[in-house]
Amino acid sequence: GLLRVDHVGIAVADLDEALTFYSETFGMHCVHEERNEEQGVREAMIAADPDGTGARIQLLAPLRPDSAIAKFLDRNGPGLQQLAYTVKDVEAASDALRARGLRLLYESPRRGTAGSRINFVHPKDAGGVLVELVEPA
Numbered sequence: 460g461l462l463r464v465d466h467v468g469i470a471v472a473d474l475d476e477a478l479t480f481y482s483e484t485f486g487m488h489c490v491h492e493e494r495n496e497e498q499g500v501r502e503a504m505i506a507a508d509p510d511g512t513g514a515r516i517q518l519l520a521p522l523r524p525d526s527a528i529a530k531f532l533d534r535n536g537p538g539l540q541q542l543a544y545t546v547k548d549v550e551a552a553s554d555a556l557r558a559r560g561l562r563l564l565y566e567s568p569r570r571g572t573a574g575s576r577i578n579f580v581h582p583k584d585a586g587g588v589l590v591e592l593v594e595p596a
């Protein structure tokens with residue numbers, strides 16, 4: 460099952476500009492940054508609380524025009540793109556949702572932020588929300 464909200468993902472055109480905006484406007488700070496070539500993103504986890512253990516926001520910028528984030532930006536412009544939940548076992552959580560008739564985007568988990576294993580529920584099967592399942596490393 461789902462353990463908690465892991466992060467909320469926001470699509471942005473330019474990661475450095477977005478980091479500056481969140482830092483200068485909201486006083487949030489970056490707790491992790493990486494490139495995920497398979498997903499075609501440059502991404503950063505940011506937090507409002509000083510020790511970075513509270514709720515996290517993931518800023519996602521496209522690396523390629525054919526990436527999921529580039530397509531999202533083309534269609535919607537910048538904004539909320541995904542809601543991610545922490546799970547203990549991403550395969551078990553995916554199977555449980557498949558058994559309830561939901562479409563998972565990947566047959567088997569792929570690599571997410573910081574060595575996590577991830578899968579997604581199609582937004583059309585989850586009330587218009589792209590739901591990510593995250594099994595932390």
Ligand code: CMX
Nearest residue numbers: 498500519527528531540541564571572579582587588589
């Ligand atoms: N949230 C809500 N709805 C969304 C959506 C999103 N992020 N992305 C697409 N949709 C909707 C579209 O508006 C469209 O609806 P209409 O048909 O009513 O216009 C429908 O879903 C389109 O579905 P599709 O044609 O099957 O798929 P798309 O080509 O639009 O791609 C998706 C959507 C979810 C399959 C694709 O974005 C994807 O594969 N996402 C998973 C990977 C990802 O998001 N990676 C980036 C983050 C990496 C990370 O978290 O580490």
